[in-house]
Amino acid sequence: LRRNHARSASAARRGGHLSEDSLIARLRDLIESHPGNARVLSSIGDDAAVWQPSRSHRSVITTDALVAGVHFRREMMPARDIGWRAMAANLSDLAAMGARPVLATVALGIASCAADEIFDLYRGMLEIASRHGCAIAGGDVTRAPVLTIAITAIGEARPSRVKGRSGARPGDIAAVTGPLGASRAGLHLAANADVLPPDLRAEALRAHGRPEPRVGEGRWLAASAHVRAMMDISDGLSTDLRRMCERSGCAALVQTVPVAASAAVMANARGEDARAYALAGGEDFELLAAVAPRAFAYLRGQFAKHFKRELYAVGRFREGSGLFIEGASGEEPLPSTGWDHLQ
Amino acid sequence: LRRNHARSASAARRGGHLSEDSLIARLRDLIESHPGNARVLSSIGDDAAVWQPSRSHRSVITTDALVAGVHFRREMMPARDIGWRAMAANLSDLAAMGARPVLATVALGIASCAADEIFDLYRGMLEIASRHGCAIAGGDVTRAPVLTIAITAIGEARPSRVKGRSGARPGDIAAVTGPLGASRAGLHLAANADVLPPDLRAEALRAHGRPEPRVGEGRWLAASAHVRAMMDISDGLSTDLRRMCERSGCAALVQTVPVAASAAVMANARGEDARAYALAGGEDFELLAAVAPRAFAYLRGQFAKHFKRELYAVGRFREGSGLFIEGASGEEPLPSTGWDHLQ
Numbered sequence: 264l265r266r267n268h269a270r271s272a273s274a275a276r277r278g279g280h281l282s283e284d285s286l287i288a289r290l291r292d293l294i295e296s297h298p299g300n301a302r303v304l305s306s307i308g309d310d311a312a313v314w315q316p317s318r319s320h321r322s323v324i325t326t327d328a329l330v331a332g333v334h335f336r337r338e339m340m341p342a343r344d345i346g347w348r349a350m351a352a353n354l355s356d357l358a359a360m361g362a363r364p365v366l367a368t369v370a371l372g373i374a375s376c377a378a379d380e381i382f383d384l385y386r387g388m389l390e391i392a393s394r395h396g397c398a399i400a401g402g403d404v405t406r407a408p409v410l411t412i413a414i415t416a417i418g419e420a421r422p423s424r425v426k427g428r429s430g431a432r433p434g435d436i437a438a439v440t441g442p443l444g445a446s447r448a449g450l451h452l453a454a455n456a457d458v459l460p461p462d463l464r465a466e467a468l469r470a471h472g473r474p475e476p477r478v479g480e481g482r483w484l485a486a487s488a489h490v491r492a493m494m495d496i497s498d499g500l501s502t503d504l505r506r507m508c509e510r511s512g513c514a515a516l517v518q519t520v521p522v523a524a525s526a527a528v529m530a531n532a533r534g535e536d537a538r539a540y541a542l543a544g545g546e547d548f549e550l551l552a553a554v555a556p557r558a559f560a561y562l563r564g565q566f567a568k569h570f571k572r573e574l575y576a577v578g579r580f581r582e583g584s585g586l587f588i589e590g591a592s593g594e595e596p597l598p599s600t601g602w603d604h605l606q
Numbered sequence: 607l608r609r610n611h612a613r614s615a616s617a618a619r620r621g622g623h624l625s626e627d628s629l630i631a632r633l634r635d636l637i638e639s640h641p642g643n644a645r646v647l648s649s650i651g652d653d654a655a656v657w658q659p660s661r662s663h664r665s666v667i668t669t670d671a672l673v674a675g676v677h678f679r680r681e682m683m684p685a686r687d688i689g690w691r692a693m694a695a696n697l698s699d700l701a702a703m704g705a706r707p708v709l710a711t712v713a714l715g716i717a718s719c720a721a722d723e724i725f726d727l728y729r730g731m732l733e734i735a736s737r738h739g740c741a742i743a744g745g746d747v748t749r750a751p752v753l754t755i756a757i758t759a760i761g762e763a764r765p766s767r768v769k770g771r772s773g774a775r776p777g778d779i780a781a782v783t784g785p786l787g788a789s790r791a792g793l794h795l796a797a798n799a800d801v802l803p804p805d806l807r808a809e810a811l812r813a814h815g816r817p818e819p820r821v822g823e824g825r826w827l828a829a830s831a832h833v834r835a836m837m838d839i840s841d842g843l844s845t846d847l848r849r850m851c852e853r854s855g856c857a858a859l860v861q862t863v864p865v866a867a868s869a870a871v872m873a874n875a876r877g878e879d880a881r882a883y884a885l886a887g888g889e890d891f892e893l894l895a896a897v898a899p900r901a902f903a904y905l906r907g908q909f910a911k912h913f914k915r916e917l918y919a920v921g922r923f924r925e926g927s928g929l930f931i932e933g934a935s936g937e938e939p940l941p942s943t944g945w946d947h948l949q
Contacts, residue, residue, distance in 0.1 A: 318661050328713040370671040411750065
């Protein structure tokens with residue numbers, strides 16, 4: 264559903280490259296042979312895909328684009344991981360809404376990709392999507408100056424369980440679902456190859472290349488009336504906690520930052536403060552939740568029982584505006600060190 | 607939900623440009639002040655948007671990306687028209703499925719766009735979307751090497767009315783909802799400024815800059831049991847009719863091509879055959895339907911009554927494979943002259 268008027272349609276086919284129709288046909292085979300597409304009634308090949316939405320749930324939609332040179336570097340990551348990460352980012356947004364993933368569409372802009380790389384991208388997307396029961400319902404492939412992956416994911420949630428970012432209240436605990444900074448450590452591995460011992464190296468590479476969206480945790484937290492707001496940490500806690508404060512009309516004080524082991528060692532090797540390093544680290548895809556204070560201890564205990572992981576209290580919401588952090592000499596304003604996509 | 611590890615997050619803000627958060631806030635104001643967002647319960651500002659799907663319908667999803675330099679040239683078209691066209695392309699896909707548009711998300715990649723141009727893009731998208739009852743439920747804004755607009759649109763259709771591309775049968779009439787080639791004539795206006803008289807110039811510019819997706823026509827045709835397959839003509843009839851043939855497992859013979867008046871004059875001025883010019887013209891966004899032969903005359907009459915436009919018979923499906931056209935010396939094979947997005 265797109266046409267390039269800017270060049271001649273009769274341009275000779277470039278050697279070694281597939282035509283659009285044959286690429287689409289091969290992608291259809293790849294996708295339809297994958298488990299998890301049962302709920303999608305009509306897929307790639309028509310103008311649109313069709314599915315039967317749940318009758319008792321609300322539908323939830325999110326979209327997110329990754330651009331080579333902006334969000335990742337082609338040479339630093341296998342195509343399969345690029346696909347995984349792009350899909351994980353969208354599933355993480357659904358997780359933040361307490362939604363169950365249903366399906367995703369992919370608009371792929373390709374520059375010089377060989378066909379094998381495109382299939383590897385799709386394999387990475389399919390791998391993480393099907394782990395969470397998410398079908399890929401087709402999409403669009405076009406030329407672009409650099410590899411561009413725009414994914415839209417649809418999920419379903421019970422109306423009572425959708426939290427959003429605006430429900431945090433003064434007194435609430437700010438909690439995160441895991442330690443932070445490992446994805447950033449994975450990024451910095453390229454320039455600091457020998458800094459981490461093998462186990463921490465594996466932690467950092469996994470966090471960076473194959474991050475786990477907290478889909479189960481998000482649905483579980485959303486089911487609790489004591490969780491008042493939720494979002495995922497994609498741009499760094501110092502940026503995303505501020506966003507939750509602004510949407511909720513309150514301030515927050517950061518007291519404790521759970522730093523991933525690989526991030527602590529990497530920060531140290533780079534001469535940076537570990538806490539600041541983790542606060543600025545995006546794409547860990549942990550969830551940030553505002554939890555009613557009297558319920559936090561109970562919720563943390565149940566969370567640990569269900570997920571064998573810790574729910575970390577990182578601070579408190581309070582009256583006012585802005586973000587603060589407990590430093591050696593008392594409270595200080597905490598600047599947003601995370602990423603602004605337009606700067 | 608995305609982070610750039612490839613550059614420093616503390617990079618100085620460029621003069622005259624908005625930060626991501628302030629741009630998103632201004633876009634939220636623009637979108638929420640627009641009519642038609644009532645069914646979307648939660649919009650820009652959370653990780654995802656939420657809506658209540660219809661209980662009696664299927665949901666339909668389509669995605670489509672436009673890339674500057676590939677699908678359009680920035681200098682040839684105002685930002686508002688670029689936004690309109692991008693949204694129209696997605697609404698046209700929903701129309702081909704016989705679906706009613708519900709909402710859309712937008713993943714915008716921006717290079718050097720000034721804020722005003724981004725708002726103009728959104729104004730064009732909002733204008734055509736709200737004409738068809740389609741809300742814009744937010745999206746993603748990121749940097750990109752060139753302006754990139756990936757839109758995903760959701761619609762709803764009764765299960766019995768979704769047609770797809772694979773239902774054409776030998777003997778069916780191939781029909782289109784309007785004359786073809788005007789959008790291509792609009793493209794060629796830049797290089798042939800004085801070829802068209804004012805009224806045809808206006809026709810070509812409108813078709814190229816503000817194409818009308820056939821949403822009402824698509825829903826109406828889909829409601830007829832005599833319409834067996836449907837798609838929109840985005841890449842040219844010679845390409846898209848072949849796609850319908852391949853999906854339906856049959857051949858087709860093109861007998862008559864309805865050529866838009868502006869296309870006929872433009873083709874003549876360029877020394878090209880008018881019929882060939884219209885067959886290769888994409889982005890008219892007319893619908894192509896396979897209609898049971900005994901019902902065609904009746905359907906055409908009712909269509910004219912409802913829409914004050916003609917439903918044109920362009921040819922017939924038949925046994926076999928491939929696409930043919932009636933020429934001066936009998937039938938000839940018809941090559942695909944439309945656009946392949948990867949060549």
